[in-house]
Amino acid sequence: MLTLEQLNIVQGDFGLRADWSVPAGTRVAVIGPSGGGKSTLLGAISGFVEASGQVLWANARLDGLAPGKRPIAMLFQDQNLFPHLTAAQNVGLALSQKRLTEAERSLVENALARVGLEGLNNRKPAQLSGGQQSRVALARLLLQDRPLWLLDEPFAALGPGLRSEMLALVHQIAEEAGATVLMVTHDPEDARRFAQAIVMVDQGIAQAPRPTEQVFANPDAALRDYLGL
Numbered sequence: 635m636l637t638l639e640q641l642n643i644v645q646g647d648f649g650l651r652a653d654w655s656v657p658a659g660t661r662v663a664v665i666g667p668s669g670g671g672k673s674t675l676l677g678a679i680s681g682f683v684e685a686s687g688q689v690l691w692a693n694a695r696l697d698g699l700a701p702g703k704r705p706i707a708m709l710f711q712d713q714n715l716f717p718h719l720t721a722a723q724n725v726g727l728a729l730s731q732k733r734l735t736e737a738e739r740s741l742v743e744n745a746l747a748r749v750g751l752e753g754l755n756n757r758k759p760a761q762l763s764g765g766q767q768s769r770v771a772l773a774r775l776l777l778q779d780r781p782l783w784l785l786d787e788p789f790a791a792l793g794p795g796l797r798s799e800m801l802a803l804v805h806q807i808a809e810e811a812g813a814t815v816l817m818v819t820h821d822p823e824d825a826r827r828f829a830q831a832i833v834m835v836d837q838g839i840a841q842a843p844r845p846t847e848q849v850f851a852n853p854d855a856a857l858r859d860y861l862g863l
């Protein structure tokens with residue numbers, strides 16, 4: 635269970651509060667108007683943005699821990715691949731900064747195969763398509779072996795077909811890994827397809843997660859505004 639207890643973020647004249655829990659293994663879409671604070675919320679959970687209150691994972695407090703010490707893996711739109719490293723080397727960074735052992739190399743190969751990149755291990759990012767680069771980043775996330783995934787518009791740069799393919803893949807591997815996922819998206823359809831629960835971030839509040847079907851069947855004023863209904 636991820637719990638945000640009286641989380642309060644202040645950035646200049648912008649403020650955001652959250653006070654809720656989400657069960658482990660849930661896929662959550664974080665939606666809301668631009669500038670509403672979606673990325674800021676992820677930043678506070680990961681420890682890159684200062685906040686008061688508590689962040690708990692499995693009843694243990696994470697606030698106070700440095701970002702790298704939290705059980706969190708992150709994925710952003712700009713996939714943060716190193717251009718001078720091959721796909722395998724980029725993925726291998728999830729395991730070690732040093733030369734990989736034989737066993738680690740085989741973990742990397744398995745992860746690349748799992749995301750559909752078999753045979754492309756030695757390509758550098760520039761020799762891969764946008765979708766393939768996203769897959770490399772996803773393989774690296776998978777190998778980080780963290781239970782909580784924070785994804786900030788990870789596939790926004792891809793066309794709609796490829797984006798839904800990637801979301802289906804994340805859905806699958808998150809389910810296999812039992813990961814809890816918070817994903818920021820601007821696309822309500824992506825949210826509906828991907829997530830079991832929706833967090834609406836608007837007017838200084840990250841609302842408690844609600845079941846996706848319920849949210850879309852009965853959109854409240856904030857969602858109707860957001861959807862332009």
Ligand SMILES: Nc1ncnc2c1ncn2[C@@H]1O[C@H](COP(=O)(O)OP(=O)(O)OP(=O)(O)O)[C@@H](O)[C@H]1O
Pocket residue numbers: 645646647648666667668669670671672673674675835
């Ligand atoms: N370092 C900062 N200092 C002060 N204000 C900031 C800082 N970073 C972001 N903000 C403000 O915090 C608010 C929330 O920004 P945030 O990027 O979290 O929104 P968002 O919902 O992710 O937006 P978008 O959908 O456009 O990416 C915005 O008003 C932004 O201007």
